[in-house]
Amino acid sequence: MSEVPVLEVRGLTLRYGGLSALEGVDLAVAPRALDALIGPNGAGKTSLFNLVSGFARPQAGEIRFCGTRIEGLKPSARAALGLARTFQNLRLFAEMSALETVLTGMHARLRASPLAILARGPRFRREERAALEEARALLDFVGLSGVELRRAGELSYGERRRLEIARALASRPKLLLLDEPAAGMNPAETAALGRLLGEIRARGIALLLVEHDMSLVMRLCEKVAVLNFGRRIFEGSPEAARREPCVLEAYLGVGEAAPARAAP
Ligand SMILES: Nc1ncnc2c1ncn2[C@@H]1O[C@H](COP(=O)(O)OP(=O)(O)OP(=O)(O)O)[C@@H](O)[C@H]1O
Ligand SMILES: [Mg+2]
Incomplete structure (x- = not known):
């Protein structure tokens, strides 16, 4: 990738007592990308958004926004640079x-x-x-x-x-982090949301989407990263993710169906 990523995290680690919410996670989002971050409940997806947006501080790791280190900045300063998010529980x-x-x-x-x-x-x-x-x-x-x-x-x-x-x-924003935007939506609302996300991307804004609705992810995204127990276990196309044994195991146990819509 020749362009500087809009977001790049390296070795990101967040622990709550003995629990690793994130452990050494690497992730990059290219300019104008519409990428997904998926994983079972408790995998660390919201934790990663909290670290990137400044609502929590990592024990280790680096966060770069358009090439600049931002771990030391307050949420408002990160927002001023062009980083925006929505919340899993509406605020x-x-x-x-x-x-x-x-x-x-x-x-x-x-x-x-x-x-x-x-x-x-x-x-x-x-x-x-x-x-x-x-x-x-x-x-x-x-x-x-x-x-x-x-x-x-x-x-x-x-x-x-x-x-x-x-x-x-x-x-x-230059980058929009969306934490389960389709949660609680009916199929018609979800379809309209998918169109909206495509239009946001067409405005030149990169998006990183946490979403349990795999059909939405499959339709919209070219790249998906999968977290499980705080570790990134896969990165690639959504189609490849659905075939990847470690992803299937993380969601459902080996040999069963691909990740499906799960409860938020
Ligand atoms: N403030 C906190 N104090 C202690 N543990 C926390 C805190 N926030 C999150 N955790 C724990 O960190 C882990 C990751 O949580 P996180 O909310 O990031 O998961 P998630 O992937 O967003 O899950 P979900 O799909 O349910 O939203 C979980 O085990 C969770 O219980
Ligand atoms: Mg979450």
Whole structure:
């Protein structure tokens, strides 16, 4: 790979007492890639996202974002560099409108608060007007144009997952980490999500997707890394992953069917 990876981790290790959540994990995401990170429950997928986004500190290992070491940076500083994530358990403020929620995703770039922008007070300037337009465009992009003034808590589960993605995109990331975006979605919502992820990639944003829905991974991704008990046991195409004995064993025991949709 001649291009500098947007994300590169080496030897990443995170232990909780005697338990290795991650042990010496290497992983790279190329610019404009749409890669998947899979593995059984408790394999360490969310832990890896927490380390990369700065919500936890590794005991060992290196994390490079577009070639720069970032282990010492706070989550906000990593976000400012162009790293965004969503959460396995949604983290939205129920009382905030969809529009306000997306505006909060821009806060690192803006001087006025989301409330000042919505109130259109004396501090409402060209910058804030542009932010409001951009937030509306993002809601439209994720398929939520009709609900901008609804409270996040009133939205359906699938809509809230899309709202989290819109908020993450508001920071104008180079890399988006998505932790089980299809969890709790019905098949139609999952199909629409798959299209949305393709469109995000088409905007030049790299994606790393943690997902239990293997049919979605097969459809979208060229490369998949598999974690099991904190170790990377496989990296390659999703088709090869489904045939790989150590992957089958990790999910179900040797000789059984390929990884299927599992409970989130
Ligand atoms: N804050 C914590 N304290 C102690 N142990 C933790 C903590 N967070 C995670 N773990 C443990 O680390 C391991 C990896 O957890 P992690 O949440 O990264 O798995 P995961 O692959 O995201 O699983 P799932 O598919 O269920 O979301 C698990 O054994 C988990 O119990
Ligand atoms: Mg997880």
